[in-house]
Amino acid sequence: MSDTNGERSATIAVLVDNEAGVLARVIGLFSGRGYNIDSLTVAPVDEDRSRSRITVVTWGTDLVIEQIKAQLGRLVPIHKVADLSAEGPHVARELALIKVAGRGEARVEALRIADAFRAKIVDTTIESFVFELTGATEKIDAFLDLMRPLGLAEISRSGVAAIARGTKTII
């Protein structure tokens, strides 16, 4: 995924101490140094909730991505930084909750498309659906494009969670 300026998208996984302010450190680093954030997710991952995993999707030249990794690496509560995009195949998924409001043919069409995308219906009224859709960012983007003329009312997306394929771990 690189474009003509030599910029590429990078999915970076960061293992951090689950402590107050750690997310602010990461976000402050990105804004303070002018790096881009496409999406960011965070949640505790250890059994005792002592550590969290942050997944950041960013973009820049290889040099900028290296800078981002090095800058993250020197934050004190950070255990591990991995550029999943560069370190081999990985799986990246997002979850989206999508509200579509309408009646009649548009409503039926929305339902048909949702079925084709294997979206789940998690809430319904006679004039609305809430779909739950999981998949790669592109899949969710495509689904939203199709819903737009059919009464797309509201979107909540989780941002990307990602993990390396195979036995490799970043822990």
Add this chain to the structure above:
Amino acid sequence: MNAEVNHAETPAAGAQVLLRALKEQGVEVIFGYPGGAVLPIYDALFQQNAIRHILVRHEQAAVHAAEGYARSTGRVGCVLVTSGPGATNAVTGLVDALMDSIPLVCLTGQVPTHLIGNDAFQEADTVGITRPATKHNYLVKRSEDLARVVHEAFYVARSGRPGPVVIDLPKDILIKPASYTAAPSEPHRSYRPRTEPDDAQIEKAVALIRGARRPVLYTGGGVINAGPEASALLRELVAETGIPCTNTLMGLGALPASDPHFLGMLGMHGTYEANMAMHGCDVMINIGARFDDRVTGRLNAFSPHSKKIHADIDASNINKVVTVDVAILGDAALVLRALVARIRAENAAPDRSAITAWWRQIDSWREKRSLAFVQPEAPGSIIKPQHAIRRLYELTRQTGRETFITTEVGQHQMWAAQHFGFERPNRWMTSGGLGTMGYGLPAAMGVQVAHPDALVIDIAGEASILMNIQEMGTLAQYRLPVKIFILNNQYMGMVRQWQELMHGSRYSESYSEALPDFVKLAESFHGVGMRATTVEELDPVILEMIKCDRPVIADIAVDQGENVYPMIPSGAAHNEMLLGPDKNRDSAEVTNAGMVLV
């Protein structure tokens, strides 16, 4: 971090536990200023003698004083301020220490935990405000974390690339009983910076050095921060190979100024020979410097024909500004030791005849005498600022006394860097990265506290000195005989110089109207004031100042129109220096692209 908790003792109040942890960390001096939120700490300080407290007159000065203390001793400086304005006043000092990689621990008071977030009196979101101003910061919300956090803060401040660390201490945590935890012996759970360089990278570097015909060593604050041993190893490397060496502003003193291999400082106001050597070299060996914009000039013209080796303790400095051929991650002393050992073992010094030819080239650049100035000798002549620094250097040197120099920021700072020779590391304290006016007096205070018998001189400008002049009170209280040597040209000189060169001599707001009488000012603060206005008055004033065992302000009236040369204008390259109004200019035009740069 599972150090044992000693349950046998009755828990002491948090403030006492705090002081015990500071003592275990070797703290002997704290620079601080009291206030409501830290009263429990001041109460605990009152009841002990192991830690000395120096009462400053402004919290910013406490941080700079701790910086001076840290830089002149190699130890972690310690600061104590209250909540709210105490903490916000400290922020400039913290950023200064962050930019110059100075190890500090700054204790800030905070409102009690149950009031945090309620806009309580003297409440500020200190961890929020200081997050980008520090290497790391902590808010202690549980008594049982207090001692552990203090130990960790000192570890973080001094490890890897050093820097300032804030510990925010709510008042209830200082009052409630807390258990003591000793400093842990096991490694930190996540922060373990690499210090030992990789052998393979050392090998690659040595291979480049072996084949070099025009090598140059470019060393920075990393060599100073790595301790005196690193400077000794640098001297060995230079002696072993004959490679010319230039230092950054932060790195002065690593190689003795009197060493014939020393090219002087490089960069915007560096010597002609240092910058030309950087431009013309074929192998550049950067140890502990960060390709700062004051050093590189225009990046696309920076040292275009060289292979570059960059050793740094901070991975984020490598390939940040300049892409290098060999990157070595590690502590400067360990890198230098490995380089010296391998060059010796493999007899890998560069070819002698090539080095000799390179030196011939450098000597021809030296003949430009880029730091030369003309001081009219006739009695009544106005003093050239460069002459004032040269005489200060020569006359202090003659005393044989241990001498430390701090500076404020501006022209006087650059003249001091150019004309005062430093023979050893840790004798030169200046605000490099942040460029903080008002740094020099409090920093000198911290140096003098650490070295009571040394000669400590703040080379100042009349504008900068007023930014922390209140610290004259601290000098008087603790009988710190700091000497303030003001090069007084009645202008913010560097601003005036840029206005002259880049803004058509429109001296907008750079003239200091209504300056104080510095002699009377010194006297009103229980110090000694002196003044020199003509060249024949200079030496007697310097000698009297050095002899005086009290704080002194020496007000030296200097030529108002003097500019700092040589100069690489913004947006120009190393080989496009301005050498001065009377000399040939290799290039003189400042481009529009250069104008936007600072």
